[in-house]
Amino acid sequence: MVLSLSPSVWKYYKTKLMFPTPLKASAVVRSGPSSRSVYVTAQPPCWIRKWAESVQESRAVNGRLYPLGQPLSQPGTPRLHAARLPPGSGQALLSGSDRSSAMTSLTQRSSGLVQRRTEAIRSAAADKEKESAAEEDEARRGEEEDDDTGDSKETRLTLMEEVLLLGLKDREGYTSFWNDCISSGLRGCMLVELALRGRLSLEPCGVRRKSLLSRKVICKSDAPTGDVLLDEALKHIKETQPPESVQSWIELLSGETWNPLKLHYQLRNVRERLAKNLVEKGVLTTEKQNFLLFDMTTHPLTNSTIKQRLVKKVQDSVLEKWVNDPQRMDKRVLALILLAHSSDVLENAFAPLQDEQYDLGMKRVHTLLELEPEKESAKPSANELMWAVVAAFTK
Missing domain, CATH: 1.10.3630.10 (yeast vps74-n-term truncation variant domain like)
Known part of the structure; x- marks a missing residue:
């Protein structure tokens, strides 16, 4: 599996030691033809895929790169401006089945979040109905003298x-x-x-x-x-x-x-x-x-x-x-x-x-x-x- 990054992004992640240990141990780095990109190759693909998704998510906010593991809204968060690259080159480039699997994973996470929110809303509505039913039962018992x-x-x-x-x-x-x-x-x-x-x-x-x-x-x-x-x-x-x-x-x-x-x-x-x-x-x-x-x-x-x-x-x-x-x-x-x-x-x-x-x-x-x-x-x-x-x- 191959990941294409800009040199500034690669340098930042390399100096900050943001790579997972298995990736650092098995990654092979080579420069692109125009020296404007760095290719990272790793086996098995799951290691670099997980990291690539993190890079993609971190770079998806207003064209700025945020360090992983820190809230984006946290005051004083250091930022690294991404190099201006051709359209699509600033994101993690996955090919073929790897890209489809990554998109499937993202879709599953999104659908899972929507499902959890829907379940929470339904649970709150059910609790409210139970509470109102309990009040009605109490009122009904109150109307009937023991x-x-x-x-x-x-x-x-x-x-x-x-x-x-x-x-x-x-x-x-x-x-x-x-x-x-x-x-x-x-x-x-x-x-x-x-x-x-x-x-x-x-x-x-x-x-x-x-x-x-x-x-x-x-x-x-x-x-x-x-x-x-x-x-x-x-x-x-x-x-x-x-x-x-x-x-x-x-x-x-x-x-x-x-x-x-x-x-x-x-x-x-x-x-x-x-x-x-x-x-x-x-x-x-x-x-x-x-x-x-x-x-x-x-x-x-x-x-x-x-x-x-x-x-x-x-x-x-x-x-x-x-x-x-x-x-x-x-x-x-x-x-x-x-x-x-x-x-x-x-x-x-x-x-x-x-x-x-x-x-x-x-x-x-x-x-x-x-x-x-x-x-x-x-x-x-x-x-x-x-x-x-x-x-x-x-x-």
């Missing part, structure tokens, strides 16, 4: 309905007049319910590690939930630009804002609408009661089994099924306990307990309330928006 006793679909309750049911008096059918926390608590339940169903999330914390209360609520999916209140809240959040924080949304949905331009965000008659949902599910009934000066619609309990099951679920979560680790608790049960406490209705679930069980249960509830939302939200599989709502109520 119930070991085999409740029918009609008796599955949302977080808002569970909190309201804990706050309702069984016979009277209304909440305490002195409870001024349940209104904002129900709005917090809506945000958490939408987050558990995969509709809402918090914006990324970013490099500056924003706190939970300073991060904005974003809409991940506007798919209907099947609940009028949830869909109404989701529509407000989706259409609002710029986005608002969790604390702001609790205030806006409750109507507790001094900005008259934002009063349309208020969700009105939330307790009455939730009670009607429970009536449709066969949990409550509707009656009229006279309170001297006015009549009021009440919703006494008609299906005590469902409420007893709800109360027992809350009690067992801090007594018999206590796991002493929030990450291992069911997210809906954990959210129910924290939001029921924020709505000032958790005491009603512990009222039937004996003194020892009551003290133990409340002690464990306070253990959950003393958790730091910022740290808990940073743990794997934690629902950040749920802890943001907790932080808004406990700040």
Whole structure:
């Protein structure tokens, strides 16, 4: 195999000892007829072919020769100007089958690079699809309440309905007049319910590690939930630009804002609408009661089994099924306990307990309330928006 080089290139590679050892040992050098080229002959051809490809690649950049083994973009890289030669004489000249084999090798390397890039793009797309599928599965599981006793679909309750049911008096059918926390608590339940169903999330914390209360609520999916209140809240959040924080949304949905331009965000008659949902599910009934000066619609309990099951679920979560680790608790049960406490209705679930069980249960509830939302939200599989709502109520 014969390689044709200009004298300046040959001198440079010879002085810099850039030849592979086998090539130096077996190369035969002779000058060309015009003394403007140097021919290098070596056996076997593979040695000089590999080096020739390196020379060709090094000479292919703007007519300048760069030393092998150094990045072309590295500052201060020494350069050797190639002699001006006839077209084609400045490149490694391979003849016949050697040139075709070299081109085949170059084509294979190029096709291999394209193939690797294509595979990387496909792998990234597949990972993204898997992640979205996992989020959809989690949202689907969130929509289906875990119930070991085999409740029918009609008796599955949302977080808002569970909190309201804990706050309702069984016979009277209304909440305490002195409870001024349940209104904002129900709005917090809506945000958490939408987050558990995969509709809402918090914006990324970013490099500056924003706190939970300073991060904005974003809409991940506007798919209907099947609940009028949830869909109404989701529509407000989706259409609002710029986005608002969790604390702001609790205030806006409750109507507790001094900005008259934002009063349309208020969700009105939330307790009455939730009670009607429970009536449709066969949990409550509707009656009229006279309170001297006015009549009021009440919703006494008609299906005590469902409420007893709800109360027992809350009690067992801090007594018999206590796991002493929030990450291992069911997210809906954990959210129910924290939001029921924020709505000032958790005491009603512990009222039937004996003194020892009551003290133990409340002690464990306070253990959950003393958790730091910022740290808990940073743990794997934690629902950040749920802890943001907790932080808004406990700040």
